[in-house]
Amino acid sequence: MATRIVTIASSVGLHARPASLFVQAANATGLDIEIGRPDEESVDATSILGVMALGARHGEQIVLTAEGDGADEALDSLVELLSRDLDAE
Amino acid sequence: MTDVIRGIGVSPGAAVGPVVQVRAPVRPPADEAPTTDAAATHTRVKEAFESVAVTLEERAATADETAQQILTATALIARDKGLQKSIGKHLATGKGPTTAVTAAVEEYAAQFEALGGYFAERVTDLKDVRNRAVARLLGVPDPGVPDFDVPSVIVAHDLAPAETVTLNPSMVRAIVTEAGGRTSHTAILAAQMGIPAVVQFAGATTIPSGTIVAVDGDTGEVTLDPSEEYQRELIGKRERRRSALAGSAGPGRTRDGHPIALLANIGGVDDAVSAAAQDLEGVGLFRTEFVFLSRDTAPTLAEQTEIYTKVFEPFGTRRVVVRTLDAGADKPLAFADLGPEENPALGKRGLRLSALRPDLLDVQLEALGVAAKATHAEVKVMAPMVATPEEAAWFARRVRENGLPSVGVMIEVPGAALLASHVLAEVDFGSLGTNDLAQYTMAADRMEGVLSDLLDPWQPAVLKVIGHACDGARVAGKPMGVCGEAGGDPLLALVLAGLGVSSLSMAPSKVPIVRFALSLHNMATCHGMATAALDSRTAVDARSAVLALAHEGLVALLD
Numbered sequence: 001m002a003t004r005i006v007t008i009a010s011s012v013g014l015h016a017r018p019a020s021l022f023v024q025a026a027n028a029t030g031l032d033i034e035i036g037r038p039d040e041e042s043v044d045a046t047s048i049l050g051v052m053a054l055g056a057r058h059g060e061q062i063v064l065t066a067e068g069d070g071a072d073e074a075l076d077s078l079v080e081l082l083s084r085d086l087d088a089e
Numbered sequence: 090m091t092d093v094i095r096g097i098g099v100s101p102g103a104a105v106g107p108v109v110q111v112r113a114p115v116r117p118p119a120d121e122a123p124t125t126d127a128a129a130t131h132t133r134v135k136e137a138f139e140s141v142a143v144t145l146e147e148r149a150a151t152a153d154e155t156a157q158q159i160l161t162a163t164a165l166i167a168r169d170k171g172l173q174k175s176i177g178k179h180l181a182t183g184k185g186p187t188t189a190v191t192a193a194v195e196e197y198a199a200q201f202e203a204l205g206g207y208f209a210e211r212v213t214d215l216k217d218v219r220n221r222a223v224a225r226l227l228g229v230p231d232p233g234v235p236d237f238d239v240p241s242v243i244v245a246h247d248l249a250p251a252e253t254v255t256l257n258p259s260m261v262r263a264i265v266t267e268a269g270g271r272t273s274h275t276a277i278l279a280a281q282m283g284i285p286a287v288v289q290f291a292g293a294t295t296i297p298s299g300t301i302v303a304v305d306g307d308t309g310e311v312t313l314d315p316s317e318e319y320q321r322e323l324i325g326k327r328e329r330r331r332s333a334l335a336g337s338a339g340p341g342r343t344r345d346g347h348p349i350a351l352l353a354n355i356g357g358v359d360d361a362v363s364a365a366a367q368d369l370e371g372v373g374l375f376r377t378e379f380v381f382l383s384r385d386t387a388p389t390l391a392e393q394t395e396i397y398t399k400v401f402e403p404f405g406t407r408r409v410v411v412r413t414l415d416a417g418a419d420k421p422l423a424f425a426d427l428g429p430e431e432n433p434a435l436g437k438r439g440l441r442l443s444a445l446r447p448d449l450l451d452v453q454l455e456a457l458g459v460a461a462k463a464t465h466a467e468v469k470v471m472a473p474m475v476a477t478p479e480e481a482a483w484f485a486r487r488v489r490e491n492g493l494p495s496v497g498v499m500i501e502v503p504g505a506a507l508l509a510s511h512v513l514a515e516v517d518f519g520s521l522g523t524n525d526l527a528q529y530t531m532a533a534d535r536m537e538g539v540l541s542d543l544l545d546p547w548q549p550a551v552l553k554v555i556g557h558a559c560d561g562a563r564v565a566g567k568p569m570g571v572c573g574e575a576g577g578d579p580l581l582a583l584v585l586a587g588l589g590v591s592s593l594s595m596a597p598s599k600v601p602i603v604r605f606a607l608s609l610h611n612m613a614t615c616h617g618m619a620t621a622a623l624d625s626r627t628a629v630d631a632r633s634a635v636l637a638l639a640h641e642g643l644v645a646l647l648d
Contacts, residue, residue, distance in 0.1 A: 013385055015208065020162040047171035048162065049197055052211065055204060057385060 002071035004064045005038070006079045010086045014056040018086040023048045025081055029074040033066045045078075096265065096290030097541060098309035099276035101602060103327040104242065104262035104285050105320050110298045111245035114220035114232040121185030131177050134186050137225040141218060142167035144231070163214045167222070172197065187223045194219040209421075242302050244293050247538075248275045258282045263304035265311055267293040270538040271524075271545070271574055280577070280596035281360070287311055289541055307647055330646045334601040338368055341593070341604050343586065345611045350592035351600050352410070354572060358399045364597045365403030371467070372409040373520065373594020374572035375400060377453070381414055387424045387449060393456035394463075401466040408467040410520065410572075410594070412499065413453055415439050415473040425449060434534065439474025439499075440484060450487065458491040471497035471520055476504050481515040500569070501525035506554045509561025513569075519562055521590070523573025527551045546575035547628040552584065556623055559589035570594060579606035579643060580635050586612070587619030602646065609640040 010018040026033050026045040035051060036042025038061065043050035045064065056062050062082075064075050124130045142164045149160035166172070172193060179189035198215055201208040220232045234243065240262050247268040261284055269275045269288035279286035285306030296302065296313065303315040303323050312319060341351035352373030353364040364372065380388055380396055388396075401409055416422050417430075417438025425446050430436035443450040454470070461468035472484040475498040488496040498505070498512060501522035505512050513519050523546050528535045530551050533543035546552075555571075562569035570592035575581050577595030582603045585593065593603060610618075618635045625631035636644065 015211075017158055017162075020158065020165060023165055024161075044170055047169050048165040049169045049215075050171045052208060053197070053200055053204070055208070 002066050002075050004075045004079050005061055006064065006082045008056050008058055008060050008062060009083050011058050013058050013060070014054065014062075014082070015052045018082075019048060019051050021086055022078070022081060023051055025078060029066070029070070029078075031066050031068045031071060031074050033064065033074065033078070035062060035064055037061075038063050096287040096293075096309045096311060097271060098286075098306045099269075099271055099288050100264075100279040100284060100286035100306045100596075101599065102263075102283070102285035102306045102330075103304065103323045104306075105301065105303045105315065105323065106240055106242045106262035108244050108296050108298055108300045108302055109235065109237045109241040110294065110296070111234050111243060111248065112230060112232045113246055113294070114216075115224050115227055115229055117185065117187035117191050117223060118227075121188050123183045123185055124180045124189070125183075127177070127180045130186050131173075131180050134176055134180070134190060134222070134226065135173060137222045138167050138173070138218075140225060141221045144221070159214070163218060166215055167218045187226050190219060190222055190226070242304055244296055244302075246294050258284060263287070263306065265290050265293050265302070265304060267291065268538045270535070270541045276574075277596070280598055283598035289538060326646070330602070333642065333646060334605050337601060337605040337608055339604075340370055341607050343607050343610055343612050343615065345613075347586070347612045349582075349586050349590070349607055350408075350570075351604055352408070352570075352572075352592055352594035353597045353600070354594050355400070358396065361400040362403050365405075365407075367597050367600065369597060369600050370592075371404055371407035373570055373576075373592055375409055375411045377412060377414055378416060378420060381416060381422055381449075382420060385423050387452065390452050390456050390459075393453060394459045397457055397460035398463050401460055401464040401468060404466045406465045406467065408469060410469045410471060410497070410570075411457055413440075413450060413470060413472050414443060416442055434528065440472040440480055441474060443472070444480075444483070447487075451491075454488055454491040454493065458493050461493060467495075468493065469495040469497060469518065471499055471518075473499045473522070474502060474525075475499060475512065476502045478508065478511040478515055481505075481512045485516050499572075500558050501529070501573075503530050503554050506558035506561075509558040509569075510564040511561075513562050513565040513567040516567070518568045518570065519558065520570045520572045520594075521555055521558060521575075523551070523555070523571060523575035526554060526573065530554050542628070545628040546573070546578070546581060547622070547631045549623060549625050549628070549631050552588070552619075552622050552631065555585070556588045556619070563589055568592070577603060579603050580632065580639060580647070582606055583610055583615050583639070584618050584622045584635055587615030587617070605646075606639075606643050609642050614638060 008014050033045040034042035035045040043054055064078055066075050145160050145164040149157045152160055175193040176189050179192045194215055198212045201212050224231050240260050242263045243261055244265045247266050264279050264286040266275055266288045267290055276288055285304050287304055287309050290311055300313055303312040341349040350370045352371050353369050354374040355361050355364050355372055356376045357379045417433055417436055427437050470488050470493050475481050481498050485496045495517045497516050497518035497520055499522045500506050500519045527544045527546055531543040533540040559569050568591045571585050571590050572594040576593035577599030579602045582593055583606055618638050621634040622631040625634050
């Protein structure tokens with residue numbers, strides 16, 4: 001299982017446009033990906049409602065996990081996405 | 090057949106066109122058959138959601154950028170796996186399909202509402218998806234505004250702000266709603282867009298789609314199947330109005346030259362740019378809420394300074410009156426949640442919130458000070474919901490400490506109106522917020538459409554409170570303006586001028602007719618109208634008494 005820790009760069013946190021872009025990217029990988037706070041129960045990263053309900057704020061650290069072929073590459077691209085201020089783009 | 094029914098005209102102008110009915114959402118039938126084969130039913134439910142997602146994506150493909158983002162995110166909700174899991178659990182308990190969908194959506198909605206702020210707003214999108222899915226499961230057309238390709242009259246029970254903003258103004262001839270009130274979102278947005286609108290129109294939702302209707306946004310009359318003759322008359326009236334108004338330009342003044350400044354109410358940068366391009370003397374009410382709502386954290390000094398600069402810039406050296414943050418339990422802020430209140434209209438809102446969170450006010454005032462220095466606009470700052478002279482003094486000191494030379498207070502609490510001479514002694518000017526002043530004077534909730542008659546600014550009791558506040562301003566030697574919807578009613582504007590008001594702020598589309606009304610009447614006539622209105626027994630009596638004194642050139646445009 002691949003795991004990454006990333007700090008949310010988006011200035012409004014992980015909702016609105018950033019959440020929508022993230023979920024679309026997670027869906028595009030075709031893998032089972034989970035997102036959550038360290039030591040808390042994670043949610044399905046392809047569920048927009050789940051991701052928004054997580055309410056991850058700007059500057060907060062979150063954990064991504066994935067299984068299957070290409071899990072490392074998939075997570076790297078998602079980490080890259082979350083490390084940008086998507087709202088400012 | 091000619092059939093005239095009267096509602097309340099809330100946005101002036103006249104239009105004729107076919108009706109497009111905005112369909113109300115369908116509720117799950119109370120006697121829905123229980124689910125026996127959960128797997129098969131869930132497949133049907135998933136298909137319904139998938140078709141909703143496809144529709145939303147199709148609409149996104151042709152929408153502008155902002156709408157596209159919203160529609161794409163809403164399509165993701167329709168395909169959400171977590172939502173389907175939850176629906177599956179409800180189906181397994183034997184609930185019928187639409188009942189299960191509604192129950193699952195309710196769970197998410199409650200969760201989002203509890204999170205507040207941005208999340209609470211997304212509940213609208215979630216419910217939109219639910220309404221469409223339920224409609225498709227029941228085999229009825231989707232709720233909401235259907236697609237239409239000729240300019241039409243939009244008819245609804247009530248329009249949500251989200252529905253109003255997605256309307257293409259060039260395709261909407263008029264708006265008619267069964268609910269709503271003088272100060273509802275529909276009324277304010279329609280006036281802002283310059284579209285004629287009538288609210289509180291009984292039976293609006295029963296008019297068949299495609300029926301030709303004539304809408305008079307001044308009188309509130311809506312005529313079904315109007316005769317050719319009536320259509321000509323109405324269009325003629327619109328043309329007369331246009332040509333009469335085309336002849337009036339420049340600063341507001343009475344026939345004998347008393348200046349009454351004509352100003353715009355604005356709520357954002359786009360409003361500022363469009364209002365600044367029009368023939369008006371500045372802004373009498375810049376609502377700053379949009380800077381704060383839908384955010385998780387307080388906007389920074391730099392962010393606020395940038396926004397205020399963009400708002401001030403287009404007005405050159407004209408005045409811009411800024412109202413500081415007006416939030417409270419009904420307009421909650423994620424970063425300044427003071428908890429739910431039993432009675433938000435009477436709670437910790439307006440300046441009361443600023444007193445509890447002075448840090449928010451201080452950053453806002455500092456940003457306003459910087460933006461004012463960076464531009465040429467004559468910036469004035471006022472506080473909402475001031476009730477006492479002490480509050481006015483507290484606010485004035487903070488504003489002046491930030492180098493802002495002109496400070497004022499909104500007069501919207503009857504207590505402050507009654508003590509206006511003392512309250513205004515602490516500041517440089519007052520501005521009557523007639524919507525809230527009417528709500529508090531008549532003890533009638535602004536959001537209750539059925540109480541519209543009580544909220545009529547023609548109510549003699551409301552006018553007396555306004556008159557008292559104007560007297561207090563005179564004693565204090567300070568100017569008093571009006572920034573509620575009352576200022577945009579051309580007849581009432583004359584009464585307000587007669588009571589001593591020196592500026593009127595309104596939706597920009599209402600400025601021309603108010604300017605025209607002032608230009609036809611001497612100040613002495615306005616005084617006479619004010620006395621007649623104050624002496625009246627009812628709101629209807631007050632308006633007819635004033636109409637009887639009005640110049641025929643104005644009367645011809647009103648009735």
